Amino acid sequence: MxxxxxxxxxxxxxxxxxxxxxxxxxxxxxxxxxxxxxxxxxxxxxxxxxxxxxxxxxxxxxxxxxxxxxxxxxxxxxxxxxxxxxxxxxxxxxxxxxxxxxxxxxxxxxxxxxxTPVKLFLRRVANIFVPLIPALIGCGIIAGLNGLLTNLGWAPGIVPALAAIASGFMSLIAVFVGYNTAKEFGGTPVLGGAVAAIIVFPGVAKIDAFGEHLSPGQGGVLGALAAALLAVQVEKGCRRWVPEALDVLVTPTLTVLVSGLVTLFGLMFLAGEVSTAIGTFANWLLATGGAFAGLVLGGLFLPLVMLGLHQALIPLHTTLIEQSGYTVLLPILAMAGAGQVGAAIAVYCRLPRNGSLRTTIKSALPAGFLGVGEPLIYGVSLPLGRPFVTACVGGAAGGAFVGLFNQLGVGFGSTAIGPSGWALFPLLDGKAGMGATVAVYAGGLAVGYLAGFTATWFFGFTRQMLTDLNTDPEPAPPTPEASKEPALT
Structure with a gap:
């Protein structure tokens, strides 16, 4: 059925x-x-x-x-x-x-x-990582379950198996990133994967670069992305000058060899430094300016979702997960969805006679609570205009709340990317203990709901908007004024 x-x-x-x-x-x-x-x-x-x-x-x-x-x-x-x-x-x-x-x-x-060049590049980067999200979610949830069993001391026989299942994909994610990068930028996908596989090969520990031994996985997904992009350029260059009769032998060989050497003696080290800097900066930002950083991040995330550019943050999340086991950014960004939910509830309450819009809100709210914001964005707040802005205010307030507790030492994040809202609870992890982590995240959601509702109730409508939108869905017939349809129904 x-x-x-x-x-x-x-x-x-x-x-x-x-x-x-x-x-x-x-x-x-x-x-x-x-x-x-x-x-x-x-x-x-x-x-x-x-x-x-x-x-x-x-x-x-x-x-x-x-x-x-x-x-x-x-x-x-x-x-x-x-x-x-x-x-x-x-x-x-x-x-x-x-x-x-x-x-x-x-x-x-x-x-x-x-x-624009920047937006096009960000969309292409998103196209590389979006197909990986289902595996990231599945492995993240399994990792969370495994951590729970470990902390409770339950099922010790199954814990190693769950650890292997949860970690296997993450240990080879660079290969998948390389494959998708080459595919997205016009190269041979398997060559991109082959070059990226060098990064996770255990034997790189025997190689010196910039005066120190390389580490398997050094550079992570950023190194894999850079290596595969280089492989695409080398491959395209070979296609232009290698005779057709030799192409099948020469092009893949030179692509893997040249890109591999540059990866080993340059990209792995550089990408590793960038990855470390990202992790250090994210932790420093939340530890020193957590409330303000949370306000900015939570307030600006809905516009990114509206433009479809939020997927471009996946490499940053993935890098943080590789480094510390969770991304500290996602719980803060999730507050944008809380602001959206609060704004939608306020719209529902302010327009008691707009049956069409209220029906849309009722059908979209369950998904909104679970962190899927598009139905409320495109069906409610964005068409109305002002409620979209007040929803961002709610997200900023929730983000500031979570950021403040990061600044106070209750730092935590999500072990996977994709879920948001209530669906993020099973993926939370942090150094302050699960009780404090869950309490702060739940508090952030509550603040986001309340701030989004309050801002929308008081500032989400002009008087004219309330007059035009708060109309009876079954008006008495046929005067010209009564037959005008509401703006958004």
Missing amino acids: STDKNRATAAAILPLVGGPDNITSVAHCMTRLRIGLRDRSLVQDEALKALPAVLGVVDDETYQIVLGPGAVARVTPEFEALVAKARTAAPKPVTAAELAAQGAALKEAQKQRNA
Whole structure:
């Protein structure tokens, strides 16, 4: 039955994005179905938003349909299957000229609006790490369970097995990062993985670089990212001058050799220094200016989520997890979701007669409490404008609370990335003990909820907004004034 529901959702989405011939690529992240389009004008945005399974849409470099965690992983393969089936049943050749005619204007407009070099690079970095999130979550939760069993002294026979399961992926994450980096930047994925594998090879301990022995894993994911990027450039250079008859032998050999030597005698050391500096700076920042740092980080995170750039923080989180076992940044950033929830509840209370908007809030709040913010962002606060700002105020207050306790010595973080809100509780870890860690995080959520609610209640609406939005969903007929629809219903 569940499969039928997912297939029905995919079938409903496909014609609203222009049909199979308008699709150039299909992928998904934690919550969004990401579709490459030939012609953006064929997409029916309002009809898509009206589908019960669709929580929101984002028009970015790819067209992103927010379906929520779990659902997106099930709908995406059904969507891909429908696209493939339709193309097989009714193939329509598309020439390069036709493609150019359909998409050139849209692509140029998008480039001018969004494709700054920094934003493009950040999106590509996010594309490298997003496919790794499910494994990071699974291994992080298992690591948390293992830590709990260890502290309680339960099931000592299973603890080593859980440790192996939780640590195996993290010990080889550099290889996956290298593979995805080469794939994203146009190289041969396995060559990127091969070069990145050098970083975690135990034998590097016998090699001296910059006057000291290397350590397996030195440089971590940042070193793997840099090594694979170098491998892509070497490979592309080889493709240009190596004769075709020798390409299959010479290109991969030179790619691995040149990139490997540079990695061993340069990148591992440099990336290791950068990784250490990131960890040191993050800990120093929260230890000395925790409240202010938390305020800034918690307040600015919702705009990053809105732009889809929050995924670019994954390398930083992963680096911190590699170094200390948890990322101290994620619990603070999670406060942005608490501010969003508080703001949404205030909107619900301030607009008692807007049935449509209240229904949207009721359906999106459970996901919001679990840290999935897109439904509330795109369905409630962002369209209203002011409540989005007051939601950021709530996030800033919650972030300042958590940051303050970091400054007071109750430092903690998350053993994995991905979950947020209440879903982050099983992943919390810190040096102050689980009781204090859970209490501070829960207190931060409470502060975020309360500040987001209060700021939205008092400052989230103008008088005119309340007049326009707080309307009876079933008005008495037909005067011109009464027949005007609310702005967001």
